[in-house]
Amino acid sequence: MDTLEKLEVLAGSARYDASCASGGSAGNSGVCHSWSDDGRCVSLLKVLLSNECSYDCAYCLNRSSNSVRRATFTVEELVGLVMRFYRRNYIEGLFLSSAVLRSPDETMARMVSVAERLRTRERFGGYIHMKVIPGSSPALVQRAGEVADRVSVNIELPSSGSLSRLAPQKDRNAILGPMSQLGRTIGERVADRRRSRRAPRFAPAGQSTQMIIGASPESDRQILLLSEALYGRMNLRRVYYSAYVPVVSDNRLPVPASGPPLQREHRLYQADWLLRNYGFSAAELLDDTAPFLDEELDPKAAWALRHPEYFPVDINRADYGVLLRVPGIGVTSARRILSARRFAMLDVDGLKKIGVVLKRARYFIVCGGGVVQRDVMVDERPSVVRRRLLEACNALPAPAASRQLVLPGLR
Ligand code: SF4
Incomplete structure (x- = not known):
């Protein structure tokens, strides 16, 4: 060879x-x-x-x-x-x-x-x-x-x-x-x-x-x-x-x-x-009663639905670690929230500008003095929130397939 x-x-x-x-x-x-x-x-x-x-x-x-x-x-x-x-x-x-x-x-x-x-x-x-x-x-x-x-x-x-x-x-x-x-x-x-x-x-x-x-x-x-x-x-x-x-x-x-x-x-x-x-x-x-991850929902959203007592989180008061647990808020948006609220109370428009994914976060937060999603909050109707999160996931475009370089000599 x-x-x-x-x-x-x-x-x-x-x-x-x-x-x-x-x-x-x-x-x-x-x-x-x-x-x-x-x-x-x-x-x-x-x-x-x-x-x-x-x-x-x-x-x-x-x-x-x-x-x-x-x-x-x-x-x-x-x-x-x-x-x-x-x-x-x-x-x-x-x-x-x-x-x-x-x-x-x-x-x-x-x-x-x-x-x-x-x-x-x-x-x-x-x-x-x-x-x-x-x-x-x-x-x-x-x-x-x-x-x-x-x-x-x-x-x-x-x-x-x-x-x-x-x-x-x-x-x-x-x-x-x-x-x-x-x-x-x-x-x-x-x-x-x-x-x-x-x-x-x-x-x-x-x-x-x-x-x-x-x-x-x-x-x-x-x-x-x-x-x-x-x-x-x-x-x-x-x-x-x-x-x-x-x-x-x-x-x-x-x-x-x-x-x-x-x-x-x-x-x-x-x-x-x-x-x-x-x-x-x-x-x-995960615990002994639910030892496998939910295949339909991402693990953070699944955790949030199992812990309604943790919510709603007040965007204008919660510390960094608490913000990170809200579905739709990532490391970057949590940091931006901390720095933006030093100057003003954050409302829904402010969160959108910061990059918070409101179609996921809205069921879990209060801001600007009120809840964002008045009719459905996770602490009251977790099964409805689950359905809406699944609908939001399914609306996302599929990721583009990545292309790989093929080396000479390889088919
Ligand atoms: S995984 Fe495969 S290559 Fe590695 S030691 Fe086992 S048999 Fe060998």
Whole structure:
């Protein structure tokens, strides 16, 4: 196989990894997107070093017992390919993952060599996102953080029981060990660099992880509690949720009646956003009586409907954290409300100018001395408010499909 044939095989094999901003949508294009530490969206060559896996995870296209075309790049082949695309401005960086060759350390050592040669010999200044293979030795994990912008160790499944059932060669400690090491070092290095800009960088775009949704029976509540714990303890920048796509048949796996659970994945991303940016906790969003997110309504609106006692919120008095809990008010509009009301009482027209989505917020607020929606308030008629919110959601235009660059040599 020549290098471009290998690229076709190994970019195709990488497409089910959702750990970047464009999720699994890179398809066979070979390009995905991610965010650099300074907030730029960068296009990355998304590829595996190898798909010749010695493990046999039930859900994976590249599992050892599956019959697929196999390929492995040499370090030099992959370095040459990246530099060719980079110099032609096809890509701004590399997203490198791999199947497990004979051992985690053998695989990790080759991946680290690719990044080291790019950085030192080729003076490659592009972005590198590198997967860390669970079970790799601490020295290799350390080196990965030194040469990559972002690192990630896949948590894979939401519980250790599901991991041992579906990915028996992986174990939770081999995943959490490197993740914890990376989180600790990232935290230390951030503190060092606050003291001195000369302190060496270590994974400046942070670490992330990926979880498969729907291949195992855990509830959304369990998933969000796990994500919350990972954000709190592992210094994680992002958890990526990947709807389970059946690519191999195995009687340990469910057969989704209506395709991959994409709507569930979407709601988990929205709930995750509330955990990271809106001050919600996982236990507030879901409890044992309602352990799954509402697929029809976004998690903030669903929470608001379950908590009518919290409303109406007085726009002219509520503090920032309270404003953020109102459907239709986001981070930007909550900040604008705080600054605008220093000068005058806000009324409905003022809220519209600020950018509050009144068709959602109106059932939950009072402003300018009165309620906005006199006939229907959430504390009195939550079921009517739900229906109206659903109507408002359905009136939104569908998002435009994104287009991906297809690299030469890839169909
Ligand atoms: S380790 Fe498991 S998930 Fe990763 S490539 Fe091998 S079989 Fe697939």
